[in-house]
Amino acid sequence: MNTVTVQQLVDRFSLEVLAGKDQLHRTIAKTRVYRPGLEFAGYYDFFSHAHVQILGRKEINYLHKLTEEERNLRIGNVVKYHPPCFVVTRGQEGLKYLKKYCEEEGIPLLRTGEATSKVMPMMDIYLAKELAEEAAIHGVCVNVSGIGILLRGKSGVGKSETAHTLIRRGHRLVADDIVVLKKISPETIIGTHNGKTKEFLALRSIGLINVSRLYGRKAFQDETRIVLDIELTKWQENALNNELELEPKYTEYMDVKIPHIEIQLQPGRDVAGLVEAAANNWYLRQQGYSAAEDFMKRLQSED
Structure with a gap:
């Protein structure tokens, strides 16, 4: 404790x-x-x-x-x-x-x-x-337009590279490689760094970069509330779902359920853009809006 x-x-x-x-x-x-x-x-x-x-x-x-x-x-x-x-x-x-x-x-x-x-x-x-209960996991934590996201996946899948693209688009890094999760309430998990990796991002073929020095102070923040868990996985043919609205999935961290999304990777696919879309879509859902429901209403109104 x-x-x-x-x-x-x-x-x-x-x-x-x-x-x-x-x-x-x-x-x-x-x-x-x-x-x-x-x-x-x-x-x-x-x-x-x-x-x-x-x-x-x-x-x-x-x-x-x-x-x-x-x-x-x-x-x-x-x-x-x-x-x-x-x-x-x-x-x-x-x-x-x-x-x-x-x-x-x-x-x-x-x-x-x-x-x-x-x-x-x-x-x-x-x-x-x-004093919060905490756990350290392997991944990358970013803040996308004020929304805390945990990027996970196997080593070398492209988590840090995706984070780098997001930073260049104006979003913020919280932690790379080791993400410290803190449970500050029964429903709230905060993601932060362990101090040693603060502001650093490791890019294959490039090495370590200091995002604050390279892109300015706005490229980094100390902590963020985690509301999305995104797993980056290798591309699998015929494995993607094309339903209008997917069944919600969750990942549990210290008994707190975090909405989970899987994004499959393929050359040429805008993964950072998909992460942005996932963040914005989560925000709209919190406001009570569902694109699938809106679409179905339009179809029904034409009948």
Whole structure:
């Protein structure tokens, strides 16, 4: 299972460390951050203590208004659950009592000048991606007109060459050779690179190229949501279907079903153009349009 250290959170969001500097190695294993409002009021039945704890103006102002004895009781009851860290937003001051308890319990106390409403969704997204279940597969990942596509096929079938043609047509490379898939929700898979292959595309007879250097920054992006799985295969006579509308097929990645299409290769066939057509057709289907249904309606209207 993936984890994130508090130090990584500090580095990613440029957080100020107020207490627990020697505890930044502590790990975060839960996605989504949590605001302990009811817990400071004494209700702990559903306390998500394993999450990053966000303290906004409501929480801090509430603690400020308590008597010293009651405040110590409230804070003491919360820190004994040992959450991975506390993050105070809006650069709030007067945190001496919080520092005291965090130092005693070995819990990092962090601070940011950003608003709570901005920090929470940003941290949620970051943790969801970093802690997501993931798998690495052999293939190429591209973004075609905003649509994430996984190109698969046997070695040498032409995946990278197809990606290169798509890049020249204004689309974007995400990953070549090794594609890292991350499941960030029960229905969503994100494709990205492994860091080492970032921006690189391997072309037979040419070698490695850096697409950002060669075609500009718009030729590459870090990640994309995968919505189509396209397999490039060798041409087989009489194996192609010519029905008006093919039965939908799917490929499963970490229990998420992705629509699957097979494109057979033959000299002179515009494979990149077919990939573009598949992407645009998928988009139209999401808008409720089916070319086959439209065609059948036209035929019926002539009867």
